[in-house]
Amino acid sequence: MAERFPPREPKHWGTPEEALHATFGFNAFRGVQDDVVRRVLAGLSTLAVMPTGAGKSLTYQLPAVMLEGTCVVVSPLIALMHDQLRSARANGIRAATLTSADMDREATIEAFRAGALDLLYVAPERASQPHFRELLSRARVSLFAIDEAHCVSEWGHDFRPDYRLLRPLLDLFPEVPRLALTATADAHTRADILAQLGIPDDGLIVAGFDRPNIRYTITGRDQPVQQLKRLMADNPGPGIVYAQTRAQVERLAEQLGATGRPCLAYHAGLAPEVRAGNQAAFVASEDMVMVATIAFGMGIDKPDVRFVAHAGLPKSIEAYYQETGRAGRDGDPSVAVMLWGAEDFVRARQRLSEVDPARLPSERARLDALAALVETAGCRRAVLLRHFGESPPPACGNCDNCLEPPGVTEATVTAQKLLSAVYRTGQSFGLGHVEKVLTGLADERVVERGHDRLSVFGIVSAEEAQLIRPVARALQARGALLATEHGGLRFGADAKAILKGDIAISVVVPPRKERSRRQRGGSGGGGGAPNPVGDPLFEALRALRRELAQEAGVPPYVVFHDSVLREMASSRPASTAQLSELSGVGTRKLEAYGDAFLAVIRQH
Secondary structure (H helix, E strand, O other), X not given: OOOOOOOOOOOOOOOHHHHHHHHHOOOOOOOOHHHHHHHHHOOOOEEEXXXXXXXXXXXXXXXXXXXXXXXXXXXXXXXXXXXXXXXHHHOOOOEEEOOOOOOOHHHHHHHHHOOOOOEEEXXXXXXXXXXXXXXXXXXXXXXXEEOOHHHHOOOOOOOOHHHHHHHHHHHOOOOOOEEEEEOOOOHHHHHHHHHHHOOOHHHEEEOOOOOOOEEEEEEEOOOHXXXXXXXXXXXXXXXXXXXXXHHHHHHHHHHHHOOOOOEEEEOOOOOHHHHHHHHHHHHHOOOOEEEEOOOOOOOOOOOOOOEEEXXXXXXXXXXXXXXXXXXXXXXXOEEEEEEEOHHHHHHHHHHHHHOOOOOHHHHHHHHHHHHHHHHOOOOXXXXXXXXXXXXXXXXXXXXXXXXXXXXXXXXXXHHHHHHXXXXXXXXXXXXXXXXXXXHOOOOHHHHHOOHHHOOOOXXXXXXXXXXXXXXXXXXHHOOOEEEOOOOOEEEOOOHHHHXXXXXXXXXXXXXXXXXXXXXXXXXXXXXOOXXXXXOHHHHHHHHHHHHHHHHHOOOHHHHOOHHHHXXXXXXXXXXXXXXHOOOOOOHHHHHHHHHHHHHHHHHO
């Protein structure tokens, strides 16, 4: 017991800043962390909406260290709990999980009752049980922290019914403050979270949604395997590639793995032990690429993911924000790339027919918002942030459109010609056939159906023909063209208005590929990790970190983030006192690792 939950002096820490430096090695809070921590220490219940990577876990871990008693953390996934458990213990925080996967449950319960824990992580399914309420009544609880709090709302994108059962438990302990945390909640979802968890309206703190260290790039899917291989070559650090089906996951993992880069697959069809093993390997790696369905990611708190790629359209802007937010949690520059095609929107609009009629307007609005994001010629980040109710500047300087402004072509006439051809051929043929009619290509199928005699036959010149597919993609993205059950094209909303000239259509002309390649440049793929490549001291520090992590059975980032190693290599501290001044070197890590890192620095 003493080894797993080491005793500590009574909790008299002085100021939050002193506790912050002693525990985490940080000299100052980031963003709204200070506001949230001070509310919790004052006993006030709070809902904090903070972007991924903004340090949400610190807002309950620090009070847990400072307050008498144990902070009970409700978290939706065992893998996420165990990730956070490793990081907390590495900082000297007495933490444990109480899950079905733990073999030491009795020891954990004993430690909890004895007041030997700062943090206790549990799943909502356990937290809502009567026996857990009884356990809480026999211990001292300092704080309830509800992580991924959007799961409590039916309006959220990841609703978990068991979260709805937390309120009765919380109400049994009215003197214990509640801290709800989420990265993705629009105004409607925030209001629901406050109501469902009994947090007053004045307890809402919104930090904003911007992740300035992530570069957003959205481009048409054209030879996706080669596009992803280039992305991997430009970004040597860990990455995640999201694919839409299990078969696509397996295929891409094999194709991308042929580069020699370690690549693994993750989807719900794999055996549980294979999934768990692949996830553990990814978390521990410094260069692995995980190809996965959206089943992967929520339980991952890996801070050094350098890129997230979508091989197809995500489900919504909320899902896109959450999934891309798994990149760059350590604050270093990272890349988010989406490859999309018109067929993605075709399938997405077909799925709308399966949606509950009551939710149809909101789901259609989400899809339209996604179409606006991929089709915009303006700043991607501005579109994203406006969706979440913010008022960003018109340009961010760190997305593809800001860095390489695309051309925009007025294409209303081409759109009208395309729609006319779709209509006159009977709204039952695919784009390839319609394109042949418009360009005057009289093949056997066109002649057989008499489409060479239509008024639209050959009305598009060779120069204008280059716009047909971009225009078709734009019309499908906005729902003006829909797919028939046999893969043909038919009219959707706005089609007739476009034909009449009531709605203008313009399309984005992407930059030339040569310019895009020049823009990517460098090891960061448009801003990748700025590590001092080739610096022998930095590489030696990474090698030591890898060795210490293997000995401790933890991922390398739990020992120190890359940013700490960069600062070591730059400032070359000569003593433990100088080392302790670096951001991210707390008391526990200084004691555990300080001498080893100082020895390597002296060798260089």
